[in-house]
Amino acid sequence: MKTSPKFIRFTCALFAASCLVSNQARAVDITAYIENKVPDSTPAGSGLSGFEFTITQSIQVTQLGFYAQSIGGDQDTPHVSLYDVTSGISSGTLLYDTGNVHDNVPNEPGWNYFTVTTPVTLTLGHTYAVLAPAYFVATYNDDSTFTYGSAIATPTFLYDSAQGWQGWDNSSYNFTNLVSTSSPRTSANFEYVVVPEPGTYGLALLGFAMLPVLRRLRRLVI
Numbered sequence: 001m002k003t004s005p006k007f008i009r010f011t012c013a014l015f016a017a018s019c020l021v022s023n024q025a026r027a028v029d030i031t032a033y034i035e036n037k038v039p040d041s042t043p044a045g046s047g048l049s050g051f052e053f054t055i056t057q058s059i060q061v062t063q064l065g066f067y068a069q070s071i072g073g074d075q076d077t078p079h080v081s082l083y084d085v086t087s088g089i090s091s092g093t094l095l096y097d098t099g100n101v102h103d104n105v106p107n108e109p110g111w112n113y114f115t116v117t118t119p120v121t122l123t124l125g126h127t128y129a130v131l132a133p134a135y136f137v138a139t140y141n142d143d144s145t146f147t148y149g150s151a152i153a154t155p156t157f158l159y160d161s162a163q164g165w166q167g168w169d170n171s172s173y174n175f176t177n178l179v180s181t182s183s184p185r186t187s188a189n190f191e192y193v194v195v196p197e198p199g200t201y202g203l204a205l206l207g208f209a210m211l212p213v214l215r216r217l218r219r220l221v222i
Contacts, residue, residue, distance in 0.1 A: 035146055111189060
């Protein structure tokens with residue numbers, strides 16, 4: 001039996017496309033926002049701050065980040081929380097908390113990311129926030145140098161200038177006092193991967209299903 005060259009080319013192209021899409025589905029983590037410069041200041045005794053956002057496509061949060069300027073002492077227990085705040089920051093639903101990350105945070109400036117044990121899926125139509133208390137908070141005059149992940153929309157930085165330092169535990173703070181600020185204070189961040197559309201999985205599965213066919217066609221044309 002003679003196999004059509006066009007059919008062979010079509011099959012190979014389909015398989016190559018499915019592999020490409022499958023590789024894209026396994027893309028590396030994307031950081032929600034990057035400042036692209038050192039902080040303009042790092043004021044002491046700051047307290048709770050956060051990053052509120054919506055999304056343009058479904059994503060999975062894989063890492064939560066905490067900005068450490070200086071941490072010392074056995075009682076320091078910084079942690080980062082992810083909330084669904086669609087109904088407002090004061091009635092947010094906790095989706096994930098890193099717990100005590102003291103032993104993993106160095107006593108020097110920089111971002112520290114912690115793996116989310118089971119990635120949390122965020123869906124369209126909701127508003128989310130990552131929050132973390134920090135004694136020294138990375139502060140910027142504005143976000144003009146910031147870049148945001150492709151799935152991140154309506155970015156807003158939250159802070160309560162009146163509440164001040166209440167310790168490392170998020171539950172010690174009154175969330176109703178958090179308001180948006182034009183001078184971003186960045187103690188919390190996250191990394192994510194894009195959730196592939198259903199059609200992506202279908203194309204990838206189709207490509208794998210064509211493997212036996214490709215092997216048979218190869219034997220026929222050799």
